[in-house]
Amino acid sequence: MIEVEALTKRYGSTTAVDGLTFTARPGTVTGFLGPNGAGKSTTMRVVVGLERPTSGATRVAGRSYADLPAPLHAVGVMLDARSVHPGRTAYKHLLSMAQTHGIGKARVREVIAQTGLEPAAHRRAGTFSLGMGQRLGIAGALLGDPATLVLDEPVNGLDPDGVLWIRRLVRELAAEGRTVLLSSHLMHELALCADRVVIIGRGRLLVDASVQEVVARSERAGAVRVRTTDPEPLARELLAIGAQVSPQDAGVLQVRGATVDDVGTAARRAGVTVLELASESGSLEDAYLQLTGDAVEYRAADAAGGAR
Amino acid sequence: MRVLRAEWTKLTSVPAHLWLALGTVAAAATTAFGLGMFVDAADGRSGAWVVTSGFVLAQIGFVVLGGLVGTSEYVTGTARTTFTAVPRRLPVLAAQVLVTLVASLTTAVLALGASYLATTWARAAEAPPLDLAVPGTGRALAGFALAAAAYALLGLALGALLRHPAAAIVGGLMLTLVGDQMLATNPGRVTDTIRAFLPSAGSRLLQDDAAVASLDAARHGPDLGTWGGGAVVLAWVVLTLAAAAYRLRRHDVR
Numbered sequence: 001m002i003e004v005e006a007l008t009k010r011y012g013s014t015t016a017v018d019g020l021t022f023t024a025r026p027g028t029v030t031g032f033l034g035p036n037g038a039g040k041s042t043t044m045r046v047v048v049g050l051e052r053p054t055s056g057a058t059r060v061a062g063r064s065y066a067d068l069p070a071p072l073h074a075v076g077v078m079l080d081a082r083s084v085h086p087g088r089t090a091y092k093h094l095l096s097m098a099q100t101h102g103i104g105k106a107r108v109r110e111v112i113a114q115t116g117l118e119p120a121a122h123r124r125a126g127t128f129s130l131g132m133g134q135r136l137g138i139a140g141a142l143l144g145d146p147a148t149l150v151l152d153e154p155v156n157g158l159d160p161d162g163v164l165w166i167r168r169l170v171r172e173l174a175a176e177g178r179t180v181l182l183s184s185h186l187m188h189e190l191a192l193c194a195d196r197v198v199i200i201g202r203g204r205l206l207v208d209a210s211v212q213e214v215v216a217r218s219e220r221a222g223a224v225r226v227r228t229t230d231p232e233p234l235a236r237e238l239l240a241i242g243a244q245v246s247p248q249d250a251g252v253l254q255v256r257g258a259t260v261d262d263v264g265t266a267a268r269r270a271g272v273t274v275l276e277l278a279s280e281s282g283s284l285e286d287a288y289l290q291l292t293g294d295a296v297e298y299r300a301a302d303a304a305g306g307a308r
Numbered sequence: 309m310r311v312l313r314a315e316w317t318k319l320t321s322v323p324a325h326l327w328l329a330l331g332t333v334a335a336a337a338t339t340a341f342g343l344g345m346f347v348d349a350a351d352g353r354s355g356a357w358v359v360t361s362g363f364v365l366a367q368i369g370f371v372v373l374g375g376l377v378g379t380s381e382y383v384t385g386t387a388r389t390t391f392t393a394v395p396r397r398l399p400v401l402a403a404q405v406l407v408t409l410v411a412s413l414t415t416a417v418l419a420l421g422a423s424y425l426a427t428t429w430a431r432a433a434e435a436p437p438l439d440l441a442v443p444g445t446g447r448a449l450a451g452f453a454l455a456a457a458a459y460a461l462l463g464l465a466l467g468a469l470l471r472h473p474a475a476a477i478v479g480g481l482m483l484t485l486v487g488d489q490m491l492a493t494n495p496g497r498v499t500d501t502i503r504a505f506l507p508s509a510g511s512r513l514l515q516d517d518a519a520v521a522s523l524d525a526a527r528h529g530p531d532l533g534t535w536g537g538g539a540v541v542l543a544w545v546v547l548t549l550a551a552a553a554y555r556l557r558r559h560d561v562r
Contacts, residue, residue, distance in 0.1 A: 049395040050388060051560040066395040075392075083388040085322055085380055092321035093389075099314035100393045140389060 001026055001179050002047060002148060007056035009042050009203075016042040018203035019056070024181040024196075026147070029174045031194030031211070032183040035292050039203040040183045041079065044152050047181075048077045060148055072101045072144030079152045081133035083140075086126025090117055090136050093125060097140055107143065115139040116165075130157030138166075149173060151182040155189055167193045187285035191215070197284070201292045214287045221282030224255040224263050226274060233270040241266060251275070311394055315403035318386075319377060319411060328376070329415045332369030336362030336419035337426040344430030355438035356448035356516045358430060362423045363452055363514055367459050370412055371480040374460035377408050378467020378552075379476055387561050397556050401468060405461060405549065412460035416453035444516030447534070451513025458510050458541040459484050465548035469555055483507045483544070500529030504536075507544040512537030 002024040009017040017039040024030035034040050045051045047058045049065035060068065060075050068074045084093050094108045112121050115135040120128065125136060134157050141149055151170075155163045170180050170193050184190050190197065190211075197214055199207040207214055215221060228234050231253050235245045243258035255263055260279050267274045319325055339362035347353050381387040394400050424438065431437055440446055462484065467476035488508035491499040503509065509532070515523060520534060532540065 045388075045560075048392045050391060050562075068395070071395055072393050077388075077392045079388050079392075080385060083385040085318070085384045085386050087322040087324055088318070089321065092317060093386075096314045096317040096321070097389060097393055099317055100310050100390075102310050 001059075001061055002030075002150070002181055003059045003062075004043065004047065005057050005059075007043065007046060007058060008054045009039070009046060009051065010054045016203055017046070017053075017200075020200060020203065020205055021056075022198045022205060022208045024148075024179050024198075026179045027174055027177045028195040029170050029180045029182065029193055031190040031197040032181055032200075033185075033187075033190065033197055033288060033292075034183075034200040034206075038200045038292075040200065041152055042203075043200075044079060044150055044181070044183070048075060048079070048150060050079075070101055070144070072097065072103070072146065074144075074146055074148060076141030076144060076146040076149040076151075078134075078137035078141040078150070078154060081130065081137045081157070084125040084133070084136060087124055089122050090125055090128070090139075091121045093136065094139060094143060097143055101144060103143060107145075111139040111142045114142065131159055131162055134158055135162070138169075146178070148179040149181070151180070153184055154182055155184060155186060163189065187283070187288055191284040199288060199291055206291045211284060215282045215284055218282030218284075218287035219290055220254075220280045220286055222256070223280045224258060224260055225252060225276070225278050225280050226255060226263050226267070227252045227276035228267065228272045228274055230270075230272045234267055234272050237266040237270040238263065254280075311399040312403040312406060314393075315400065315407045316410075319407045322380070325373065325376065325411075328369060328373050329411065329418075332366050332373070332415055333419045333422050335369060336366035337422035338362070339365045340423035341426035341430070344427040344435050345433075347430065347436070348434035349436060352518070352522075353436065354442050354445065354448075354516050354518060355431070355436045356442065356445040357519065358427050358435050359420065359423050359438055360448055360452045360514050362419060363455070363511065366416075366419055367456065367484060367511070368481060370415070370456045370460040371463040371484055372477055373412060373415070374408055374463025374465075375467045375473055375476040375480055376463075377404055378464040378469075379471055379473040382471040382562075383473060391561050397561075398553055401549070401553055401556055404464060404468070408460050408464045409457055412457040413453050416456035419456070420449060420452055442516060442518075444518070444520065444534075448514050448516045448519075451515075451538070454538060455510040455513050455541065458538070458545055459507070461545045462507055462541070462548060465545055465552050468552035469548060484510070495526070495528060497528045500527055502529075504529040504532055505540055507541045509537035510541030 004020055004022050007017050007020045020043060032040050046053050047060065065071065098108050112118055115138055117135050117139060120132055138154060141151065155166050158166065170182060174180050194211055196210050228251055231247060231251050235253060238245050238255055238258060241258065241262060244256040246254045248254055260277060264277060340359060343361040344358045347358055381390055390400055391397055427435065463476060463480045466480050470476045484507050487506055488503055491503050
């Protein structure tokens, strides 16, 4: 269980996190989303005690992180795959972590096997690819067999096999009753593995809901898409039955407030030929882009103009 | 105790640390070998001076070793891993102090042994023998190890405080070596007083009684006694460590 309560974190005049409150519950995978600079990583660093909140509080398993008697057994953390001395081997890195909690070498070898790092265990971490560094970070998070996991961009840099592995791993961990908080930019991935999503923008909470609820909120969800040879008469028919119609490119109409059946019947009345007719389902990505549209700190156009 | 084992694993698992220790031993022995060749009885140099003369170069190795241990956590991002495992943080600094102490004392003893062997040939020629009966010889030999450990700890403390290796190492060398040399070019009451209170005063521990007497004869600054130099460098180490501990406790880790 991770509780974030009215968390605010400022760096000088910049507010990275602004009054954020949410809870990640046991047995669920909570996806943590937001544009770059929204405050995700800052929030995660505060949760694991690396940074102090300016105000507000965070608790893990009901305690503040620094008060946990054995943090590695309570929380597995992977904030950045590059949290390893490049001159140290993967095995020694994990061993030095294990030694702080009296965890044995057998467990170190176990997590190395579990994360598929065996062939690389005695190589210097500096020679690792991004994906292997990511696996090492996850091995470190699993080391203490924790009830809570905090993973920042765990699928970053992984190959398709690795992505699949992470997806199964976090589902398994949640199924065992653990709390998993993971951030990602890959919406499809989160839609597949998260139960709930917390979306933030500019340090503020935008949404805290289940994935289904968020998807249902997206603009396209429940709309009907129809393509005809002659959209105008059809649009008139549809408006007459009280639907909302928004014309799109190439003879396509997006219709709200009417079912596929309604639209098909209206097309017959209007005497137009239907080329395509389908109900649209929303996606997490759509919902996310709509929600964060106003909260994006850097836009492509700004970057091109050299703004900020 | 667990944190101590973890820090020992960290220190010994980075090959660069081992190479640095080995290089420090080699630098001490090579310098002693070279300087030993030019010593003859007429210089008034003692046997202890010949064996410990490698310190002038080796001290750089100790400052760098400490500086690396103090900063590598922050430079490599290992700090994120370390301080999520030990959120109380201060045990990590304490463990680093102990492992650096052990590593630097071991390296210093090895450097002394290597220097003794490297100057065998010089002693067979003109250089004076290492005679523990000469007053202050024991202190000079122990002083080599103590000053080495103190400089390594100063490097560590500066590293933990500043979190940047270049700043820590350059600062450490200014305090232990360069500053003293620069001030020595302009002897006087003010400069000698400053020199007496710089960490470089720790190198006084390496002098036997005769050398201390000749240093004191030329001194315009305060008289801190034979062990005073050691007390000065110890005070620097303690104060810098306290500042580093304060920063570690109060500030964020990135």
